[in-house]
Amino acid sequence: MSEATSIVYLIPSLLNDEATRSIPSYIVDAVKDCQALFVENERTARRFLKKISTEIVIDNYEWFVMTDTLTAPAAFKQKITEGKHIGIISEAGCPGVADPGQDLVSVAHERDVEVKPLIGPNSILLALMASGMNGQQFQFVGYLPINEHERIKAIRELESESHKKNCTQIFIETPYRNNQLVESIIKTCKLSTKFCIAVDLTGKGEWIKTKTIGQWSRQFLSEEKKQIDIHKRPAIFLLLAS
Numbered sequence: 001m002s003e004a005t006s007i008v009y010l011i012p013s014l015l016n017d018e019a020t021r022s023i024p025s026y027i028v029d030a031v032k033d034c035q036a037l038f039v040e041n042e043r044t045a046r047r048f049l050k051k052i053s054t055e056i057v058i059d060n061y062e063w064f065v066m067t068d069t070l071t072a073p074a075a076f077k078q079k080i081t082e083g084k085h086i087g088i089i090s091e092a093g094c095p096g097v098a099d100p101g102q103d104l105v106s107v108a109h110e111r112d113v114e115v116k117p118l119i120g121p122n123s124i125l126l127a128l129m130a131s132g133m134n135g136q137q138f139q140f141v142g143y144l145p146i147n148e149h150e151r152i153k154a155i156r157e158l159e160s161e162s163h164k165k166n167c168t169q170i171f172i173e174t175p176y177r178n179n180q181l182v183e184s185i186i187k188t189c190k191l192s193t194k195f196c197i198a199v200d201l202t203g204k205g206e207w208i209k210t211k212t213i214g215q216w217s218r219q220f221l222s223e224e225k226k227q228i229d230i231h232k233r234p235a236i237f238l239l240l241a242s
Contacts, residue, residue, distance in 0.1 A: 005083040006079070006080045006082075006083050006084060006085065006086065006111075006113045006114070007033070007085045007086070007113070007114045007115075007116060008080075008085075008086045008087075008088065008104070008105065008108045008113055008114065008115045008116065009030045009031075009033070009034060009085070009086065009087045009088070009116050009118060010088050010094065010095050010096060010101065010105065010115065010116065010117045010118055011027060011030060011031060011087045011088060011089045011095070011118055011120075012027070012093060012094045012095075012118060012119070012120020012121060012122070013045070013048050013089055013090065013091065013092060013093065013120070014048060014051070014092065014121070014202075015092050015093055015121045015123055015201050015202045015203065015234070016200060016201075016202050016203030016204075016234075017051070018203060018204060019121070019202035019203055020051050020052060022120065022121040022202045023052050023120055023121075024118075024119055024120065026118070027052065027118055027120065028052055028053045028055070028056065030087065030116070030118055031049060031052075031053070031056055031087055032055075032056065033085050034061065034084075034085045034086060034087040035060075035061065035062065035079075035084040035085055035086075036061060036062040036063075036064065036079045036084045036085075036086045036087070037061045037062070037063055037064070037086070037087045037088075037089060038064045038065075038066040038072060038075075038076060038086060038087070038088050038089075038101075038104055039063065039064070039065060039066060039088075039089045039090075040065070040066060040067055040089070040090045040091045040095075040099065040100050041065070041091055042063050042065060044091060045063075045089050046058050048089070062079070062084075064076070066088065066100055066101065066103075066104055067100055072104070073103070073104070073107060076104050076107055076108075077107060077111070080107075080108070080111050080113055088101045088104055088105070092123070092234075093120070093121055093122045093123050093124075094117075094120060094121075094122045097122055097124065098124060098140065098142065098172070121201070121202050123198070123201045123234070123236050124140055124170055124236060126198070126201045126202070126236075127170065127196065127198035127201065127208070127236035127238060128168065128170060128238065130196075130198060130208045131168070131196040131198070131208070131210050131238045131240075132194075132196075132210050133168040133194060133196060133210070133238055133240040134166055134167065134168045134240060135168070137165060137166060137167045137168070138167060138168035138169070138170060139167060139168075139169060139170065140170045140171070141158065141169060141170065141171045142171060142172065143171065143172060143173060143174070144171055144173065144181065146177075148184070151181075151184055152184060152188050155184060155185060155188045155189065155239075156188060158171075158239060159188075159189050159190065159193055159239060159241045160241070162193075162239055162240055162241040163241035163242070166240075167240075168238055168239070168240050169238065169239040169240070170236065170237070170238050171236075171237050171238075171239075172235070172236060172237065173235070173237070175230075175231070175232045175233055175234055175235065176231065176232050178230045178231055178232070178233065178235050179229065179230060179231050181237065182197065182216075182230070182237075185213070185216075185237070185239070186213055186216050186217050189213045189239070189241075190213060190241065191212060191213050191214035191217070192212055192213070192214070192241075192242045193212065193213045193239060193240065193241045193242065194210055194211070194212055194213075194239070194240045194241075194242065195210070195211065195212070195213055195216055195237070195238070195239055196208070196209065196210040196237065196238040196239075197209055197228075197230065197235060197236075197237060198235060198236040198237075198238070199230050199233050199234070199235045200233055200234060200235075201234070201236070205233070209228075210238075
């Protein structure tokens with residue numbers, strides 16, 4: 001088989017374990033068409049495939065951990081040379097978007113291999129859609145600094161840039177630091193700036209709210225603080241300065 005016959009499928013995975021309906025049925029067909037799977041975590045990827053279909057025979061695939069940078073690129077190239085159809089699966093959402101996968105996709109393009117991105121849940125886009133903020137101009141900036149002084153500086157810079165460009169700023173945090181990040185945002189930003197918190201997207205506990213910093217301040221820093229405790233819950237944060 002030649003490299004030209006190989007196909008690389010970018011397979012979206014669940015944002016929440018119970019949200020199996022967020023995965024389109026044609027994803028199962030794409031998985032069945034693969035002979036090799038490059039995944040972020042083999043154990044959770046196997047569990048994901050079992051959830052979406054009982055017809056998928058897990059042990060029929062060659063499994064590779066794509067975060068193993070010493071062996072994964074060479075194995076990926078070898079599977080392309082063999083003409084294998086390859087699936088790439090990250091831990092949550094879409095591979096290559098705030099998740100591993102882009103390096104292997106780059107290799108696929110270098111080898112002139114067909115790449116098929118498949119539709120599925122992506123927390124960044126879902127949060128932006130639901131925020132009511134500017135969806136024409138936005139940027140995802142990943143994680144903010146852990147150090148408090150550097151974090152506050154970064155927040156001020158993001159707010160200033162948002163104001164100048166009318167740009168929605170999108171960012172994330174390690175779930176156990178969510179509450180600290182929210183407090184930093186509320187204490188740092190101007191009262192008129194809009195701030196959206198999107199939690200447990202596609203899950204049963206999904207919760208999305210957009211308010212001005214002034215409104216958040218009255219709620220989050222008051223006796224009602226426990227009502228919006230998002231400690232250890234997966235969340236996306238969005239900021240838009242007026």
